[in-house]
Amino acid sequence: LTDFLRTCQHNQQDIILVGDFNETLSPEIEGLSKLCSELSLCDLLFQHTGLDNFSTYTRGSQRIDFCFCSDRISEACLQCCYEPFLAPGNKGDHRPILIDFSTQRLFGNDDHKLAGPSAREFTSKDAKNTRKYCDLKFQYLEEHNFAMRLSQLEQQWDPALLEALDRDFQRASKTAAKHCKRKPSLYYSKKLADLRKEKNVLRRFISQIKLGISFVTAITNTVSDGFSFLIPDSLDACQQRLREVQRQIFQTERNHVVERRKEQQVEIRESELKGDKKKAKAIKYKMVAERTKEMYRKLRSYKGTKTSGIARLDVPRDPTDRNYKQCQDWVTVETPLEIETKLRERNQHHFGQAQGTFPTVSPFKEMVDWGASTHSAELILEGSYSNSELSDLQRCLIRHMKKRTQLDLIPAPLTIDEWEGKIRSWPE
Numbered sequence: 001l002t003d004f005l006r007t008c009q010h011n012q013q014d015i016i017l018v019g020d021f022n023e024t025l026s027p028e029i030e031g032l033s034k035l036c037s038e039l040s041l042c043d044l045l046f047q048h049t050g051l052d053n054f055s056t057y058t059r060g061s062q063r064i065d066f067c068f069c070s071d072r073i074s075e076a077c078l079q080c081c082y083e084p085f086l087a088p089g090n091k092g093d094h095r096p097i098l099i100d101f102s103t104q105r106l107f108g109n110d111d112h113k114l115a116g117p118s119a120r121e122f123t124s125k126d127a128k129n130t131r132k133y134c135d136l137k138f139q140y141l142e143e144h145n146f147a148m149r150l151s152q153l154e155q156q157w158d159p160a161l162l163e164a165l166d167r168d169f170q171r172a173s174k175t176a177a178k179h180c181k182r183k184p185s186l187y188y189s190k191k192l193a194d195l196r197k198e199k200n201v202l203r204r205f206i207s208q209i210k211l212g213i214s215f216v217t218a219i220t221n222t223v224s225d226g227f228s229f230l231i232p233d234s235l236d237a238c239q240q241r242l243r244e245v246q247r248q249i250f251q252t253e254r255n256h257v258v259e260r261r262k263e264q265q266v267e268i269r270e271s272e273l274k275g276d277k278k279k280a281k282a283i284k285y286k287m288v289a290e291r292t293k294e295m296y297r298k299l300r301s302y303k304g305t306k307t308s309g310i311a312r313l314d315v316p317r318d319p320t321d322r323n324y325k326q327c328q329d330w331v332t333v334e335t336p337l338e339i340e341t342k343l344r345e346r347n348q349h350h351f352g353q354a355q356g357t358f359p360t361v362s363p364f365k366e367m368v369d370w371g372a373s374t375h376s377a378e379l380i381l382e383g384s385y386s387n388s389e390l391s392d393l394q395r396c397l398i399r400h401m402k403k404r405t406q407l408d409l410i411p412a413p414l415t416i417d418e419w420e421g422k423i424r425s426w427p428e
Contacts, residue, residue: 002038009039014069014073015069015073016068016070017069019066020057023064040071042068043066044068044069044073044077045082049081058085059093065094067099076106078100078102080099080100081098082096083098086203129181133179137175140168140176141169150165153165189260192259194228195245195252198245199242199246201222202231205219206238206239310343313338313339313343315330315346316329317330319345358394364390380398381401382402383402
């Protein structure tokens with residue numbers, strides 16, 4: 001490590017070394033103390049806080065987590081500190097280190113605001129998308145010879161090449177992110193929020209009992225807006241309740257739409273009872289908007305990544321059930337042959353609904369064939385057809401079948417350009 005850092009310093013590079021070293025800074029010139037002394041690195045957190053007699057590990061009694069850096073890095077630091085154990089968002093057994101740098105001093109430009117987790121396509125917890133993102137990004141960079149161009153930059157400084165590499169790196173990130181499926185966000189539910197709050201409190205109580213460290217401040221902040229649950233009085237009971245809450249959270253997240261609708265219906269009734277019709281109306285509008293959004297999300301997922309065609313199809317489990325609006329039991333078919341068969345059956349039933357009506361039974365059925373090529377068909381178009389066997393209503397229908405425009409106005413010949421143009425724009 002020391003040899004590597006010496007090489008960095010020889011290349012005029014700044015150093016920032018952060019980690020869990022499992023070692024303390026001793027007064028003797030050895031270990032970490034020797035490394036910092038030989039490379040002229042400062043202990044950034046001690047320099048800003050002036051504190052050293054505390055533990056950075058839950059089962060320890062001394063500092064073993066450090067941030068060592070060169071002078072220019074130290075001058076760019078605005079503030080830094082160790083956060084409490086199990087601070088919000090931290091599930092480890094070490095104190096998180098928070099360091100705030102001035103990007104203007106460090107890089108010569110202002111910092112850019114990052115999108116919050118809710119606005120990102122995916123997070124690092126999504127293993128499938130993370131792997132896909134890394135593979136696609138690496139593929140993009142390889143296709144654009146990123147590594148070779150980067151080695152050229154290392155051999156000879158070229159600001160234009162640096163900017164080009166930066167643009168390609170950003171494009172690689174955006175291109176890879178576009179191909180990653182974004183996880184649908186969960187609707188807010190008071191039940192889900194309360195369960196998550198209870199889970200956080202139970203975790204801190206269990207850690208407090210096991211580690212003998214007080215988390216009263218963290219627990220107080222978590223329940224500052226109130227809570228409606230009781231804390232068990234023993235470690236075993238807390239652990240059992242925590243497992244139960246985690247199962248309830250999993251089930252609630254799976255049914256978050258149903259829970260959301262229930263809570264909205266309750267809010268509407270309460271608002272109407274209080275006479276607040278404006279609020280009740282606003283909630284109803286919100287419900288409609290959420291349903292519409294969910295419908296389009298499902299349509300996009302059914303369509304898949306193809307520009308046209310159907311990738312999957314939901315059909316009633318009972319083949320004889322034709323009441324699609326009221327059907328509750330559905331099954332998904334995904335193979336092309338099954339989809340084609342189900343669509344054909346549906347279309348046959350849809351277009352066969354006219355069977356049994358006047359045009360599909362005798363005597364009209366014998367007078368006009370499927371291709372409408374009989375003499376009776378010509379008479380109907382001319383408006384001179386007559387048949388005493390037909391009722392008044394049937395004769396009225398036939399009178400309305402008379403042609404209104406001259407037939408065969410469109411020329412029969414079709415040029416190659418017209419043929420290619422129609423095929424090119426054909427939506428099928």
